Amino acid sequence: MDTADSILKAASLLRTATCAVAFTGAGISTPSGIPDFRSPNSGLWATADPMTVASIFGFRANPQAFFDWVHPLAETIMQAKPNAAHLALARFEQLGHLAGIVTQNIDMLHHRAGSKIVHELHGHFREATCTHCFRTHDGEVALREFLITHQIPRCKSCNSVLKPNVILFGEQLPIETLRSAQAMAKRADLMLVIGSSLEVAPASEIPLIARRGGAKTVIINLEPTLLDLEAEIVIQGDASVVLPDLLRSVEQTN
Ligand code: NAD
Ligand code: ZN
Numbered sequence: 001m002d003t004a005d006s007i008l009k010a011a012s013l014l015r016t017a018t019c020a021v022a023f024t025g026a027g028i029s030t031p032s033g034i035p036d037f038r039s040p041n042s043g044l045w046a047t048a049d050p051m052t053v054a055s056i057f058g059f060r061a062n063p064q065a066f067f068d069w070v071h072p073l074a075e076t077i078m079q080a081k082p083n084a085a086h087l088a089l090a091r092f093e094q095l096g097h098l099a100g101i102v103t104q105n106i107d108m109l110h111h112r113a114g115s116k117i118v119h120e121l122h123g124h125f126r127e128a129t130c131t132h133c134f135r136t137h138d139g140e141v142a143l144r145e146f147l148i149t150h151q152i153p154r155c156k157s158c159n160s161v162l163k164p165n166v167i168l169f170g171e172q173l174p175i176e177t178l179r180s181a182q183a184m185a186k187r188a189d190l191m192l193v194i195g196s197s198l199e200v201a202p203a204s205e206i207p208l209i210a211r212r213g214g215a216k217t218v219i220i221n222l223e224p225t226l227l228d229l230e231a232e233i234v235i236q237g238d239a240s241v242v243l244p245d246l247l248r249s250v251e252q253t254n
Helices: 003-016 056-061 063-079 084-094 109-113 139-149 175-187 205-212 239-252
Strands: 020-024 100-103 118-120 123-130 136-138 162-166 190-194 216-221 233-236
Touching: 003 190, 003 216, 003 233, 003 239, 020 084, 020 175, 020 205, 056 063, 063 123, 063 139, 084 100, 084 109, 084 239, 100 175, 118 175, 123 139, 136 139, 139 162, 175 205, 190 205, 205 216, 216 239
Parallel strands: 020 100, 020 190, 100 118, 190 216, 216 233
Antiparallel strands: 123 136, 123 162
């Protein structure tokens, strides 16, 4: 099946689905200029291994190394704008064709695109928590200060290090968010997997839960994924091109 046929078929599945859910990974945000971890030239692997520096153990042992590593990524995220793929998903939700999004991303671009139901399995930068007194702070204010001063963000009450509410390697996923995402996956009769290698567990189990419940699967990714063989439709392409095409196809026949 060529891409045009696959888009027509995916559009037909979206129109007839009663509960379509999107599962998104770092690949949906690369067209917004935020590198994924796997692409060789992303730079995120270049200076340090994220598995070490961006792990909870690495953070506790050496918060300075974590903040040095996260600085360029945080700067990119704060400046990034949603791309056509994020906007298309927001539009699908508005049109009643998408029940919600489960994302691995921490970049907040689905919210900025206008999507309402978004389960952020790996957290976000909107909040930061004190590692000593656990007071919650405005994460974006703390991050902006950090980007200017390069000083580790600290708690206004006790001056201990603040940790952004992003889930580091080795940390548990936020349980409420995970439960909501699992419940939505169980209800799904169509799962769109977009820009994820599906290699980061347990987040990658969400499309499998939908699959086990009988949902059809559409995969939109630049390279093959672990679920391709089971999927009804696989579209190898750039999400920021494929999703607007899919939206046009759905709107034309609405
Ligand atoms: P991932 O495992 O989700 O892999 C990204 C996938 O997207 C790859 O298979 C790649 O081929 C594909 N891809 C890249 N650009 C694409 C495009 N334009 N269209 C379609 N597909 C595209 O993600 P990862 O990079 O291995 O990240 C692992 C974890 O790190 C994530 O789960 C996330 O928590 C975190 N992370 C988040 C961000 C973000 O918030 N934007 C960025 C990097 C990493
Ligand atoms: Zn504190």
